[in-house]
Amino acid sequence: MTADARSAPATGGPEVAADAGSAPASGGSGADPGRGRVLVAMSGGVDSSVAAARLLDAGREVVGVTMKLWGGPSDTGCCSVADVDDARWVADRLGIEHHVFNFGDHFQRRVVDPYVADHAAGRTPNPCVECNRHVKFDRLLRRADALGFDEVATGHHARVVSTPSGPRLARGADRAKDQSYVLHMLAPSVLARLLLPVGETTKDEVRAEARARGLVTAAKPDSQDVCFITSAAGRRAFLGDRIPLRPGRVMDAAGRQRGRVDAVELVTVGQRRGLGPSGDGSPRYVLDVDTESLTVTVGARADLERHRTPLESWDWTDGPVAGPAQVQVQVQVQVQVQTSAHGTPADARIEEAPDQPGWVVAWDRPHRIVAPGQSVVAYVGDMVVGGGIAARPGPVEAPAR
Amino acid sequence: MAEPPEIYLDHAASTPLRPQARAAWLAAAAAHQANPTGAHRAARRARQALDDARARVAAALGAEPGEVVFTSGGSEADNLAVRGALGASRGLAVTSAGEHHAVLEPVERSGGRVVPIDRRGLIDYRALAETLAAANTAEPAEAESPSVRSGAETPAAAANGDGSGSGEVAVVSVIAVNNEVGSITPLAEVAELVRSAAPGALLHTDAVQAVNWIDVAAETAGYDLVSITGHKIGGPVGIGALIVRSGAELDPLIVGGGQERGRRAGTPDVAGAAALAAALEATVSERGRLIADTEARRDRLLGTLIDRLGDRVQISAAPDGDRAHLAAGFANVCFNGVQSEALLFLLDEAGVRASAASSCSSGAQDPSHVLAAMGVPRELALGSLRLSLGHTTADSDIDRAAEVIVAAVERLDRHGGG
Numbered sequence: 001m002t003a004d005a006r007s008a009p010a011t012g013g014p015e016v017a018a019d020a021g022s023a024p025a026s027g028g029s030g031a032d033p034g035r036g037r038v039l040v041a042m043s044g045g046v047d048s049s050v051a052a053a054r055l056l057d058a059g060r061e062v063v064g065v066t067m068k069l070w071g072g073p074s075d076t077g078c079c080s081v082a083d084v085d086d087a088r089w090v091a092d093r094l095g096i097e098h099h100v101f102n103f104g105d106h107f108q109r110r111v112v113d114p115y116v117a118d119h120a121a122g123r124t125p126n127p128c129v130e131c132n133r134h135v136k137f138d139r140l141l142r143r144a145d146a147l148g149f150d151e152v153a154t155g156h157h158a159r160v161v162s163t164p165s166g167p168r169l170a171r172g173a174d175r176a177k178d179q180s181y182v183l184h185m186l187a188p189s190v191l192a193r194l195l196l197p198v199g200e201t202t203k204d205e206v207r208a209e210a211r212a213r214g215l216v217t218a219a220k221p222d223s224q225d226v227c228f229i230t231s232a233a234g235r236r237a238f239l240g241d242r243i244p245l246r247p248g249r250v251m252d253a254a255g256r257q258r259g260r261v262d263a264v265e266l267v268t269v270g271q272r273r274g275l276g277p278s279g280d281g282s283p284r285y286v287l288d289v290d291t292e293s294l295t296v297t298v299g300a301r302a303d304l305e306r307h308r309t310p311l312e313s314w315d316w317t318d319g320p321v322a323g324p325a326q327v328q329v330q331v332q333v334q335v336q337v338q339t340s341a342h343g344t345p346a347d348a349r350i351e352e353a354p355d356q357p358g359w360v361v362a363w364d365r366p367h368r369i370v371a372p373g374q375s376v377v378a379y380v381g382d383m384v385v386g387g388g389i390a391a392r393p394g395p396v397e398a399p400a401r
Numbered sequence: 402m403a404e405p406p407e408i409y410l411d412h413a414a415s416t417p418l419r420p421q422a423r424a425a426w427l428a429a430a431a432a433h434q435a436n437p438t439g440a441h442r443a444a445r446r447a448r449q450a451l452d453d454a455r456a457r458v459a460a461a462l463g464a465e466p467g468e469v470v471f472t473s474g475g476s477e478a479d480n481l482a483v484r485g486a487l488g489a490s491r492g493l494a495v496t497s498a499g500e501h502h503a504v505l506e507p508v509e510r511s512g513g514r515v516v517p518i519d520r521r522g523l524i525d526y527r528a529l530a531e532t533l534a535a536a537n538t539a540e541p542a543e544a545e546s547p548s549v550r551s552g553a554e555t556p557a558a559a560a561n562g563d564g565s566g567s568g569e570v571a572v573v574s575v576i577a578v579n580n581e582v583g584s585i586t587p588l589a590e591v592a593e594l595v596r597s598a599a600p601g602a603l604l605h606t607d608a609v610q611a612v613n614w615i616d617v618a619a620e621t622a623g624y625d626l627v628s629i630t631g632h633k634i635g636g637p638v639g640i641g642a643l644i645v646r647s648g649a650e651l652d653p654l655i656v657g658g659g660q661e662r663g664r665r666a667g668t669p670d671v672a673g674a675a676a677l678a679a680a681l682e683a684t685v686s687e688r689g690r691l692i693a694d695t696e697a698r699r700d701r702l703l704g705t706l707i708d709r710l711g712d713r714v715q716i717s718a719a720p721d722g723d724r725a726h727l728a729a730g731f732a733n734v735c736f737n738g739v740q741s742e743a744l745l746f747l748l749d750e751a752g753v754r755a756s757a758a759s760s761c762s763s764g765a766q767d768p769s770h771v772l773a774a775m776g777v778p779r780e781l782a783l784g785s786l787r788l789s790l791g792h793t794t795a796d797s798d799i800d801r802a803a804e805v806i807v808a809a810v811e812r813l814d815r816h817g818g819g
Binding site for chain 2: 100101102105146
């Protein structure tokens with residue numbers, strides 16, 4: 001445990017209590033040894049290893065669990081036998097029980113199948129968000145209930161803070177590793193039972209602590225890729241085994257054919273590469289993917305800039321926020337496999353859609369087009385105030401009213 | 402919180418060491434560190450101990466001493482039987498869908514045939530007969546009966562000359578007592594069928610679970626190859642044996658030393674062999690009483706579960722309630738609407754050690770291939786629990802375990818199955 005992570009002990013409590021959880025104001029700190037048992041989701045990575053260790057130090061009764069989600073090939077992430085072994089090793093080292101839960105059926109049904117269906121529909125889903133929504137913070141939580149655990153902990157870099165209206169999710173202390181984006185959907189009832197013991201510390205501190213504790217996971221690289229797609233086979237092979245990949249036309253907004261793509265299902269709104277030569281040498285970007293007419297619409301860089309991002313779903317955490325917020329979209333980068341980079345938050349308001357029920361992001365300054373299916377998360381300060389999923393933006397932005 | 406007393410009901414996974422085996426093991430380990438293949442007196446003493454163990458294992462299993470090949474355990478014995486037979490006479494391997502993976506995988510990798518099992522966990526005779534007839538008369542491409550799976554074509558299959566391209570059946574393997582559900586294969590009937598339909602084939606049985614529950618010496622008399630292992634009968638982990646009847650040709654899996662008459666290279670485990678012999682003798686001599694006592698306990702356990710949980714509980718391999726074909730030590734049940742993993746967690750917490758289908762390498766519970774092959778609906782199979790009794794099981798264990806299981810199932814019922 002790093003010295004700077006340590007805050008003053010609460011009255012009479014064990015000294016280690018305060019650093020096991022999040023801020024002093026935290027609703028889910030894990031600091032109270034009088035509370036019940038905690039089920040710690042241990043992925044086999046460094047963060048959840050240190051999370052378990054800290055809870056143990058805080059006097060909690062801790063049981064580790066690794067979820068087996070995917071039986072197929074995987075580079076890393078939540079799925080491999082080697083990761084389970086690492087988690088088991090850490091649990092043994094800490095002297096806690098460790099179990100493996102096979103949620104493979106659930107993962108297939110709630111994460112993989114929708115991922116494939118989204119691509120077939122020309123959308124760009126974020127499976128990590130859906131995994132958190134349906135597997136880690138739904139299925140696992142129900143299992144924890146059934147087994148008599150009061151709380152669940154993970155190694156995510158985010159914080160649970162208490163507010164007058166209940167617990168809220170906030171960004172982790174390490175801005176570069178903040179994972180509040182992929183947890184944005186967690187309801188207050190979930191947050192009230194969730195402990196995020198590394199949310200107050202930086203990744204470097206977590207690694208240093210893991211090294212100091214002699215945990216084998218100290219130097220493991222961060223997992224970033226979609227865990228069920230290998231870099232060797234890639235997204236094309238994964239999807240190609242499951243859905244037909246169909247060739248399509250590349251058109252410009254004026255209706256002229258500008259080329260062809262061999263699989264419209266692999267094209268993402270906003271992408272630049274893989275569209276073939278443009279003819280005049282100017283870069284072209286994908287503005288729209290229509291898997292029904294097998295048409296990819298492209299345009300110039302300027303056409304990417306949008307004033308609004310339509311939303312197909314939106315949930316406010318604690319009621320609508322009328323004022324300005326910072327809105328973040330996780331930018332999808334097309335390399336051989338789909339990797340995600342952290343999006344840069346931009347100033348915007350979430351407004352009621354002008355012509356139909358629902359919400360729309362109104363950017364203060366034009367924002368790069370958002371692929372349909374991407375998660376959009378709004379913050380006020382560090383606090384998540386709402387989140388949803390981007391709708392299809394269309395090749396051309398309708399004029400503002 | 403005080404740790405609850407342990408009730409061990411996972412004997413089919415591994416059963417506690419018998420005192421006779423422990424004594425023999427330690428004594429042999431202390432006395433015989435020399436390599437029994439050496440030429441000096443110490444080596445000779447070790448070899449004598451090994452030969453003594455070999456003779457006792459042979460006697461307990463109705464074999465000749467020269468027919469006993471010591472292995473590292475059941476998986477190696479099974480692999481040696483299937484792969485060794487395929488290596489010696491290129492042809493087809495045939496087995497049942499209910500086998501242990503140590504048989505199933507070698508057969509599938511070689512491009513062999515997998516015959517269905519029925520709802521009671523027993524091999525489908527008709528499908529077996531059809532498979533053998535088809536394999537011995539037709540080209541393999543046409544040999545597949547629709548009900549019979551063909552293993553994947555792999556480099557291993559190609560290495561067997563033409564893999565499944567050879568129609569001759571080289572080896573037929575059937576499990577004597579199913580390791581998940583406890584069904585006892587009528588070995589004599591299967592042998593009769595195989596001998597008439599595929600006279601050239603070697604006949605193997607995986608008797609790893611069977612030694613406790615059937616008269617293996619008598620029942621396997623017609624089999625060329627018989628696998629056993631120590632830790633299922635109160636011997637140590639790490640020692641097993643394959644009976645290879647004289648005349649049965651096998652290619653070794655491990656070469657480089659010629660031990661075990663060229664059938665398994667490597668310095669023999671004298672202490673393990675001595676312990677295996679002791680465990681085997683103890684098991685065989687106590688078998689009659691163990692079967693009677695265990696059957697009574699098993700039936701009491703099942704009776705309590707059925708009384709308390711009604712049709713929430715089903716005996717996995719006894720759809721009509723008739724359990725005459727089930728070995729005494731097995732109570733494999735399915736709890737409708739309950740998740741095995743959650744159930745096992747609660748049982749473990751309450752001191753009851755059991756298992757579900759079979760643990761995969763990650764430690765997660767994978768749906769059982771045996772229950773699937775039996776036609777148990779997947780939803781039901783996800784709620785399976787294997788309670789396996791053995792030589793240390795006491796009456797009081799049964800009553801306590803039944804209480805714990807009923808309480809756990811009722812708790813999970815209140816939480817959507819877990």
